[in-house]
Amino acid sequence: MTDTNEMIGAVPxxxxxxxxxxxxxxxxxxxxxxxxxxxxxxxxxEDDVVEMRRCIAQCLDCxxxxxxxxxxxxxxxxxxxxxxxxxxxxCVRACTSSAEECARHAPHxxxxxxxxxxxxxxxxxxxxxxxxxxxxxxx
Amino acid sequence: MTDTNEMIGAVPxxxxxxxxxxxxxxxxxxxxxxxxxxxxxxxxxEDDVVEMRRCIAQCLDCxxxxxxxxxxxxxxxxxxxxxxxxxxxxCVRACTSSAEECARHAPHxxxxxxxxxxxxxxxxxxxxxxxxxxxxxxx
Amino acid sequence: MTDTNEMIGAVPxxxxxxxxxxxxxxxxxxxxxxxxxxxxxxxxxEDDVVEMRRCIAQCLDCxxxxxxxxxxxxxxxxxxxxxxxxxxxxCVRACTSSAEECARHAPHxxxxxxxxxxxxxxxxxxxxxxxxxxxxxxx
Amino acid sequence: MTDTNEMIGAVPxxxxxxxxxxxxxxxxxxxxxxxxxxxxxxxxxEDDVVEMRRCIAQCLDCxxxxxxxxxxxxxxxxxxxxxxxxxxxxCVRACTSSAEECARHAPHxxxxxxxxxxxxxxxxxxxxxxxxxxxxxxx
Numbered sequence: 001m002t003d004t005n006e007m008i009g010a011v012p013x014x015x016x017x018x019x020x021x022x023x024x025x026x027x028x029x030x031x032x033x034x035x036x037x038x039x040x041x042x043x044x045x046e047d048d049v050v051e052m053r054r055c056i057a058q059c060l061d062c063x064x065x066x067x068x069x070x071x072x073x074x075x076x077x078x079x080x081x082x083x084x085x086x087x088x089x090x091c092v093r094a095c096t097s098s099a100e101e102c103a104r105h106a107p108h109x110x111x112x113x114x115x116x117x118x119x120x121x122x123x124x125x126x127x128x129x130x131x132x133x134x135x136x137x138x139x
Numbered sequence: 140m141t142d143t144n145e146m147i148g149a150v151p152x153x154x155x156x157x158x159x160x161x162x163x164x165x166x167x168x169x170x171x172x173x174x175x176x177x178x179x180x181x182x183x184x185e186d187d188v189v190e191m192r193r194c195i196a197q198c199l200d201c202x203x204x205x206x207x208x209x210x211x212x213x214x215x216x217x218x219x220x221x222x223x224x225x226x227x228x229x230c231v232r233a234c235t236s237s238a239e240e241c242a243r244h245a246p247h248x249x250x251x252x253x254x255x256x257x258x259x260x261x262x263x264x265x266x267x268x269x270x271x272x273x274x275x276x277x278x
Numbered sequence: 279m280t281d282t283n284e285m286i287g288a289v290p291x292x293x294x295x296x297x298x299x300x301x302x303x304x305x306x307x308x309x310x311x312x313x314x315x316x317x318x319x320x321x322x323x324e325d326d327v328v329e330m331r332r333c334i335a336q337c338l339d340c341x342x343x344x345x346x347x348x349x350x351x352x353x354x355x356x357x358x359x360x361x362x363x364x365x366x367x368x369c370v371r372a373c374t375s376s377a378e379e380c381a382r383h384a385p386h387x388x389x390x391x392x393x394x395x396x397x398x399x400x401x402x403x404x405x406x407x408x409x410x411x412x413x414x415x416x417x
Numbered sequence: 418m419t420d421t422n423e424m425i426g427a428v429p430x431x432x433x434x435x436x437x438x439x440x441x442x443x444x445x446x447x448x449x450x451x452x453x454x455x456x457x458x459x460x461x462x463e464d465d466v467v468e469m470r471r472c473i474a475q476c477l478d479c480x481x482x483x484x485x486x487x488x489x490x491x492x493x494x495x496x497x498x499x500x501x502x503x504x505x506x507x508c509v510r511a512c513t514s515s516a517e518e519c520a521r522h523a524p525h526x527x528x529x530x531x532x533x534x535x536x537x538x539x540x541x542x543x544x545x546x547x548x549x550x551x552x553x554x555x556x
Contacts, residue, residue: 003448003535007455010528012462030447031420037491038424040338044331045429045494053322057217060318060338061210065226067484068207071200074454077462078196083233087204090225097219111427118420142309142396146316149389151323169308170281176352177285179477183470184290184355192461199457199477206345213315216323250288257281335495339488343504346485349478356474358514364507365482372500 002027008076015076016134017084021125022073028125029070029091031118036063036098039115046109055101059115062098065091066122073129085130085138092126095119141166147215154215155273156223160264161212167264168209168230170257175202175237178254185248194240198254201237204230205261212268224269224277231265234258280305286354293354294412295362299403300351306403307348307369309396314341314376317393324387333379337393340376343369344400351407363408363416370404373397419444425493432493433551434501438542439490445542446487446508448535453480453515456532463526472518476532479515482508483539490546502547502555509543512536 004023008015015022036059043052043059069091072084099119106113143162147154154161175198182191182198208230211223238258245252282301286293293300314337321330321337347369350362377397384391421440425432432439453476460469460476486508489501516536523530 003531004451004455006531007452007459007528010526010531011455011459026451030451034421034443034447034487034491035424037488038421038428038493041335041492041494042424042428044334049327049331053327054217056322056334057214057319058219061214061218061222063488064207064210065222068203070451071203071454071480074451075196075200075458076455077458078193079200080197080232080236083200083204083229083236086225086229086232090222090229093219093225094222097222109427111424114420114423114427142392143312143316145392146313146320146389149387149392150316150320165312169312173282173304173308173348173352174285176349177282177289177354180353180355180474181285181289183473188466188470192466195461195473196458202349209312210315210341213312214319215316216319248288250285253281253284253288332495335492336497339492339496339500342485342488343500346481349481353474353478356471357478358475358510361478361482361507361511361514364503364510368500368503368507371497371503375497375500 008074011076013077016081017129017132021129021132022076025125025129026070026073028122029066029073032066032095032122033063033070035115035118036060036066039102039111042109042111052105055105055112058094058098058101062094062119065094069126081135081138085135088126088130092123092130095122095126099123147213150215152216155220156268156271160268160271161215164264164268165209165212167261168205168212171205171234171261172202172209174254174257175199175205178241178250181248181250191244194244194251197233197237197240201233201258204233208265220273220277224274227265227269231262231269234261234265238262286352289354291355294359295407295410299407299410300354303403303407304348304351306400307344307351310344310373310400311341311348313393313396314338314344317380317389320387320389330383333383333390336372336376336379340372340397343372347404359412359416363413366404366408370401370408373400373404377401425491428493430494433498434546434549438546438549439493442542442546443487443490445539446483446490449483449512449539450480450487452532452535453477453483456519456528459526459528469522472522472529475511475515475518479511479536482511486543498551498555502552505543505547509540509547512539512543516540
């Protein structure tokens with residue numbers, strides 16, 4: 001059991017979206033903050049920086065949305081599903097865009113290949129969470 | 140003209156959502172990061188902290204969503220409306236909840252009265268932005 | 279009196295570093311988060327992006343350090359001066375570097391001219407706070 | 418090899434503080450953002466919230482400092498050691514305080530026990546990084 005699982009499982013009152021799914025999404029988001037922040041920095045230092053501008057901008061946006069998503073998911077007590085739902089949608093959209101842009105550069109930049117993989121994992125974890133029963137009333 | 144207006148107006152390529160409306164929303168979000176962060180801290184130090192738990196949690200969530208929103212709006216070049224739209228919706232919802240909870244405590248806590256006002260201003264600025272012509276295709 | 283002044287002044291228990299000086303530093307830091315985030319984005323869209331790499335990277339670092347500094351200063355209750363002191367030092371150093379790099383590009387990029395001014399204002403506000411009597415024991 | 422190791426190792430130009438030590442510190446900081454954010458939220462929902470106020474405030478500060486530290490360490494290209502050094506000092510101090518406060522509550526709150534452990538790991542990783550040869554000139 002990861003630290004995140006243990007932490008989320010220890011919050012009094014329970015976790016309406018499911019502790020395991022929430023912990024997975026938090027971990028995926030934090031990994032995405034990391035990979036996107038470093039990918040943007042590495043892009044900047046590449047010889048073909050002119051071709052990497054969109055990748056830099058989208059990775060920075062993705063990192064910030066994932067950071068906020070990880071923070072809100074990390075607070076299950078007194079949380080509001082009506083805030084989390086559109087935030088997860090923004091997160092899935094940002095991660096998808098980063099993944100697609102990184103995919104274009106993955107053949108020649110190792111950081112883009114890793115970042116694409118991490119972004120797609122975050123899309124998967126957040127999409128799974130959006131399918132939670134607790135969100136049914138909001139769909 | 141504020142610094143934010145000048146900064147946003149100086150980004151090459153223009154601002155699809157409108158420079159003035161974007162600058163107003165950024166400033167409103169950053170003020171909300173400030174007021175919500177301090178409101179949560181002040182709540183914690185009040186004698187009636189037991190009654191302030193929901194206010195603390197919602198203000199913390201609101202600060203984080205406003206922070207991410209201010210950051211993404213501050214990057215008009217290479218930005219993606221399909222990310223910004225749900226993020227603004229999350230922001231309006233978080234600010235509305237904080238404002239409503241702060242309103243309950245405003246009669247006896249000065250920080251809640253100020254925070255309610257700042258949150259409502261942010262709801263206004265972000266709602267105005269959601270009405271931008273550029274979002275028409277996403278609605 | 280600004281919202282920040284009102285908020286900080288309303289925190290129970292007082293503000294060891296002085297409410298007015300803390301509020302000024304918070305406002306300066308949040309303006310710096312804004313200007314540095316937009317400056318990095320505008321740099322990316324300039325024709326001379328190759329010359330702007332250091333400016334982009336330093337502005338991103340500056341925005342993140344200012345964001346954390348604004349948040350910690352916004353929580354005077356139960357705060358710890360031994361954390362705030364080195365954080366303010368990191369903030370002064372990051373803002374100084376951003377200001378100096380922006381100064382090199384200010385003649386040809388309006389966003390760098392504004393960002394330099396905002397960064398220098400933040401250096402001033404944080405340096406003033408580092409001189410607070412309450413920090414004497416840590417120097 | 419973790420994703421973080423791979424990402425940091427792929428940044429052009431090398432990593433003055435050492436790729437492996439930097440990656441370890443980033444991962445430790447991001448885990449601390451997670452545990453401290455959830456610990457503060459769980460504290461809020463406990464029956465003894467009145468006794469948990471300091472723990473909540475210190476965990477929130479710790480999460481924000483660790484977040485900024487993880488972000489700056491994730492940008493080795495064009496980074497400035499004179500900013501990172503005091504930021505790491507702030508991080509070690511914030512994590513130490515959170516760990517000590519959580520330790521007081523660990524016997525009766527499982528989230529405090531986990532959070533103490535995560536904070537101490539972050540103290541270890543950041544202290545190790547502060548000992549890097551590249552910082553010698555700043556000491």
